[in-house]
Amino acid sequence: EAQVTQNPRYLITVTGKKLTVTCSQNMNHEYMSWYRQDPGLGLRQIYYSMNVEVTDKGDVPEGYKVSRKEKRNFPLILESPSPNQTSLYFCASRPDRDSGNTIYFGEGSWLTVV
Amino acid sequence: LAKTTQPISMDSYEGQEVNITCSHNNIATNDYITWYQQFPSQGPRFIIQGYKTKVTNEVASLFIPADRKSSTLSLPRVSLSDTAVYYCLVGDRGSTLGRLYFGRGTQLTVWP
Numbered sequence: 001e002a003q004v005t006q007n008p009r010y011l012i013t014v015t016g017k018k019l020t021v022t023c024s025q026n027m028n029h030e031y032m033s034w035y036r037q038d039p040g041l042g043l044r045q046i047y048y049s050m051n052v053e054v055t056d057k058g059d060v061p062e063g064y065k066v067s068r069k070e071k072r073n074f075p076l077i078l079e080s081p082s083p084n085q086t087s088l089y090f091c092a093s094r095p096d097r098d099s100g101n102t103i104y105f106g107e108g109s110w111l112t113v114v
Numbered sequence: 115l116a117k118t119t120q121p122i123s124m125d126s127y128e129g130q131e132v133n134i135t136c137s138h139n140n141i142a143t144n145d146y147i148t149w150y151q152q153f154p155s156q157g158p159r160f161i162i163q164g165y166k167t168k169v170t171n172e173v174a175s176l177f178i179p180a181d182r183k184s185s186t187l188s189l190p191r192v193s194l195s196d197t198a199v200y201y202c203l204v205g206d207r208g209s210t211l212g213r214l215y216f217g218r219g220t221q222l223t224v225w226p
Binding site: 004033035042056058103104 | 148150155156157158159160163201213214215216217218219
Protein backbone atom coordinates (compact mmCIF):
# COMPACT_ATOMS: atom_id res chain seq x y z
CA GLU A 1 0.00 0.00 0.00
CA ALA A 2 1.29 3.43 -1.00
CA GLN A 3 1.77 5.52 2.08
CA VAL A 4 3.70 8.16 4.00
CA THR A 5 4.57 6.97 7.50
CA GLN A 6 5.45 9.23 10.39
CA ASN A 7 6.76 8.32 13.82
CA PRO A 8 6.04 8.94 16.56
CA ARG A 9 2.38 9.78 16.18
CA TYR A 10 2.20 11.27 19.66
CA LEU A 11 5.01 12.66 21.79
CA ILE A 12 5.31 14.74 24.93
CA THR A 13 8.81 16.04 25.57
CA VAL A 14 10.60 18.65 27.65
CA THR A 15 12.16 21.88 26.55
CA GLY A 16 15.65 21.45 25.19
CA LYS A 17 15.59 17.69 24.72
CA LYS A 18 16.52 16.90 21.13
CA LEU A 19 14.03 14.86 19.20
CA THR A 20 13.56 13.49 15.71
CA VAL A 21 10.31 12.81 13.91
CA THR A 22 10.85 10.27 11.18
CA CYS A 23 9.09 10.23 7.83
CA SER A 24 9.25 7.50 5.25
CA GLN A 25 7.46 7.03 1.93
CA ASN A 26 7.27 3.86 -0.14
CA MET A 27 6.32 5.45 -3.46
CA ASN A 28 9.79 6.42 -4.70
CA HIS A 29 8.76 10.08 -4.66
CA GLU A 30 11.34 12.74 -5.37
CA TYR A 31 9.70 15.54 -3.42
CA MET A 32 9.12 15.51 0.33
CA SER A 33 8.09 18.22 2.75
CA TRP A 34 7.22 18.97 6.34
CA TYR A 35 4.31 21.11 7.53
CA ARG A 36 3.06 22.22 10.88
CA GLN A 37 -0.55 22.97 11.64
CA ASP A 38 -1.71 25.28 14.39
CA PRO A 39 -5.23 26.46 15.22
CA GLY A 40 -6.26 29.34 13.02
CA LEU A 41 -3.03 29.31 11.02
CA GLY A 42 -3.65 26.50 8.57
CA LEU A 43 -0.77 24.48 7.18
CA ARG A 44 2.62 26.13 7.12
CA GLN A 45 5.58 24.66 5.32
CA ILE A 46 8.73 24.09 7.38
CA TYR A 47 11.21 22.53 4.96
CA TYR A 48 11.06 20.71 1.67
CA SER A 49 13.35 18.53 -0.39
CA MET A 50 13.31 18.25 -4.16
CA ASN A 51 15.54 15.15 -4.12
CA VAL A 52 18.31 13.39 -2.22
CA GLU A 53 20.74 15.87 -0.63
CA VAL A 54 18.61 18.81 -1.83
CA THR A 55 16.70 20.64 0.90
CA ASP A 56 15.38 24.16 1.30
CA LYS A 57 13.50 26.31 3.76
CA GLY A 58 9.78 26.80 3.72
CA ASP A 59 7.88 29.53 5.52
CA VAL A 60 8.70 28.60 9.14
CA PRO A 61 12.09 26.85 9.28
CA GLU A 62 13.38 28.39 12.51
CA GLY A 63 14.16 25.80 15.17
CA TYR A 64 14.08 22.85 12.76
CA LYS A 65 16.56 20.86 10.73
CA VAL A 66 16.05 18.22 8.08
CA SER A 67 18.16 15.82 6.09
CA ARG A 68 17.59 13.80 2.93
CA LYS A 69 20.25 11.12 2.71
CA GLU A 70 17.94 8.57 1.12
CA LYS A 71 15.07 9.09 -1.25
CA ARG A 72 12.49 7.44 0.99
CA ASN A 73 13.33 9.18 4.30
CA PHE A 74 13.02 12.78 5.38
CA PRO A 75 13.41 13.19 9.16
CA LEU A 76 12.51 16.39 10.98
CA ILE A 77 14.93 17.29 13.75
CA LEU A 78 14.25 19.60 16.67
CA GLU A 79 17.66 20.24 18.21
CA SER A 80 16.35 22.15 21.22
CA PRO A 81 12.55 22.04 21.28
CA SER A 82 10.63 24.91 22.82
CA PRO A 83 6.96 25.17 23.83
CA ASN A 84 6.13 27.24 20.72
CA GLN A 85 6.94 24.15 18.67
CA THR A 86 3.99 22.34 20.19
CA SER A 87 1.97 21.53 17.12
CA LEU A 88 0.59 18.92 14.75
CA TYR A 89 3.21 17.99 12.16
CA PHE A 90 2.61 16.48 8.74
CA CYS A 91 5.09 14.94 6.38
CA ALA A 92 4.19 14.83 2.71
CA SER A 93 5.56 13.53 -0.56
CA ARG A 94 4.90 14.03 -4.24
CA PRO A 95 6.04 12.18 -7.37
CA ASP A 96 8.25 13.71 -10.02
CA ARG A 97 7.89 17.21 -11.43
CA ASP A 98 5.30 16.18 -13.98
CA SER A 99 2.81 14.97 -11.39
CA GLY A 100 1.37 18.37 -10.61
CA ASN A 101 0.52 19.16 -7.05
CA THR A 102 -0.96 15.83 -6.00
CA ILE A 103 0.58 15.54 -2.57
CA TYR A 104 0.35 12.55 -0.26
CA PHE A 105 0.29 13.29 3.45
CA GLY A 106 1.19 11.20 6.45
CA GLU A 107 -1.22 10.77 9.35
CA GLY A 108 0.39 13.48 11.43
CA SER A 109 2.49 13.65 14.57
CA TRP A 110 1.20 15.40 17.65
CA LEU A 111 4.10 17.01 19.48
CA THR A 112 3.82 18.68 22.89
CA VAL A 113 6.82 20.48 24.38
CA VAL A 114 6.53 21.31 28.07
CA LEU B 115 4.99 32.53 -4.59
CA ALA B 116 1.31 32.81 -5.44
CA LYS B 117 -0.81 33.13 -2.32
CA THR B 118 -4.48 32.46 -1.99
CA THR B 119 -7.48 33.94 -0.23
CA GLN B 120 -10.50 31.89 0.78
CA PRO B 121 -13.48 32.47 3.05
CA ILE B 122 -12.77 31.39 6.60
CA SER B 123 -15.95 29.39 6.93
CA MET B 124 -19.12 28.35 5.14
CA ASP B 125 -22.30 26.60 6.21
CA SER B 126 -24.63 24.43 4.18
CA TYR B 127 -27.35 21.84 4.54
CA GLU B 128 -27.37 18.28 3.37
CA GLY B 129 -28.27 17.87 -0.28
CA GLN B 130 -27.30 21.38 -1.31
CA GLU B 131 -24.58 22.34 -3.75
CA VAL B 132 -21.66 24.17 -2.19
CA ASN B 133 -19.33 26.53 -4.04
CA ILE B 134 -16.09 27.65 -2.42
CA THR B 135 -14.18 30.39 -4.20
CA CYS B 136 -10.46 30.98 -3.96
CA SER B 137 -8.72 34.16 -5.05
CA HIS B 138 -5.20 33.94 -6.47
CA ASN B 139 -4.47 37.24 -8.16
CA ASN B 140 -0.75 36.58 -8.59
CA ILE B 141 -1.06 33.22 -10.26
CA ALA B 142 1.77 32.53 -12.69
CA THR B 143 1.53 31.10 -16.17
CA ASN B 144 2.85 27.71 -15.10
CA ASP B 145 0.78 27.42 -11.93
CA TYR B 146 -1.86 24.77 -11.44
CA ILE B 147 -4.77 25.06 -9.01
CA THR B 148 -5.31 22.18 -6.62
CA TRP B 149 -7.89 21.64 -3.90
CA TYR B 150 -7.48 19.54 -0.80
CA GLN B 151 -9.86 18.30 1.88
CA GLN B 152 -8.84 17.82 5.50
CA PHE B 153 -10.72 16.12 8.32
CA PRO B 154 -9.72 16.80 11.94
CA SER B 155 -6.41 15.21 12.93
CA GLN B 156 -5.84 13.79 9.44
CA GLY B 157 -3.56 14.84 6.65
CA PRO B 158 -5.10 16.74 3.73
CA ARG B 159 -6.40 14.67 0.86
CA PHE B 160 -6.30 15.59 -2.83
CA ILE B 161 -9.70 16.42 -4.35
CA ILE B 162 -9.17 17.97 -7.76
CA GLN B 163 -6.66 19.87 -9.87
CA GLY B 164 -6.97 22.08 -12.93
CA TYR B 165 -5.26 24.65 -15.10
CA LYS B 166 -8.10 26.41 -16.92
CA THR B 167 -11.82 26.16 -17.75
CA LYS B 168 -13.60 23.31 -16.01
CA VAL B 169 -12.51 20.01 -14.54
CA THR B 170 -14.85 17.40 -13.11
CA ASN B 171 -14.26 14.15 -11.28
CA GLU B 172 -16.41 11.82 -9.24
CA VAL B 173 -16.47 14.05 -6.15
CA ALA B 174 -16.22 17.67 -7.33
CA SER B 175 -15.95 20.19 -10.11
CA LEU B 176 -13.44 22.97 -10.47
CA PHE B 177 -14.29 26.11 -12.40
CA ILE B 178 -11.50 28.41 -13.52
CA PRO B 179 -12.28 31.63 -15.42
CA ALA B 180 -10.22 32.78 -18.35
CA ASP B 181 -8.05 35.18 -16.32
CA ARG B 182 -7.32 32.40 -13.80
CA LYS B 183 -7.25 34.89 -10.91
CA SER B 184 -9.80 32.86 -9.03
CA SER B 185 -11.24 29.37 -8.94
CA THR B 186 -14.37 27.77 -7.55
CA LEU B 187 -14.64 24.34 -6.05
CA SER B 188 -18.15 22.96 -6.45
CA LEU B 189 -19.39 20.09 -4.28
CA PRO B 190 -22.71 18.71 -5.49
CA ARG B 191 -25.30 17.54 -2.97
CA VAL B 192 -23.16 17.68 0.14
CA SER B 193 -23.63 15.32 3.06
CA LEU B 194 -22.63 15.51 6.70
CA SER B 195 -19.39 13.69 5.88
CA ASP B 196 -18.31 16.61 3.69
CA THR B 197 -17.79 18.70 6.81
CA ALA B 198 -14.08 19.47 6.63
CA VAL B 199 -11.52 22.16 5.89
CA TYR B 200 -10.92 22.81 2.20
CA TYR B 201 -7.64 24.25 0.96
CA CYS B 202 -6.92 25.91 -2.33
CA LEU B 203 -3.32 25.48 -3.46
CA VAL B 204 -1.60 27.27 -6.30
CA GLY B 205 1.79 26.19 -7.47
CA ASP B 206 4.08 25.42 -10.30
CA ARG B 207 3.66 21.94 -11.67
CA GLY B 208 6.64 20.73 -9.73
CA SER B 209 9.31 21.83 -12.13
CA THR B 210 11.14 24.26 -9.89
CA LEU B 211 8.95 25.38 -7.07
CA GLY B 212 9.09 23.37 -3.90
CA ARG B 213 7.39 25.91 -1.72
CA LEU B 214 3.66 25.37 -1.59
CA TYR B 215 1.27 27.68 0.20
CA PHE B 216 -1.83 26.11 1.74
CA GLY B 217 -3.19 29.08 3.64
CA ARG B 218 -5.85 28.77 6.33
CA GLY B 219 -8.45 27.01 4.29
CA THR B 220 -12.26 27.17 4.43
CA GLN B 221 -14.11 25.35 7.19
CA LEU B 222 -17.23 23.88 5.61
CA THR B 223 -19.92 22.75 8.03
CA VAL B 224 -22.82 20.73 6.67
CA TRP B 225 -25.96 20.63 8.80
CA PRO B 226 -28.71 18.02 8.74
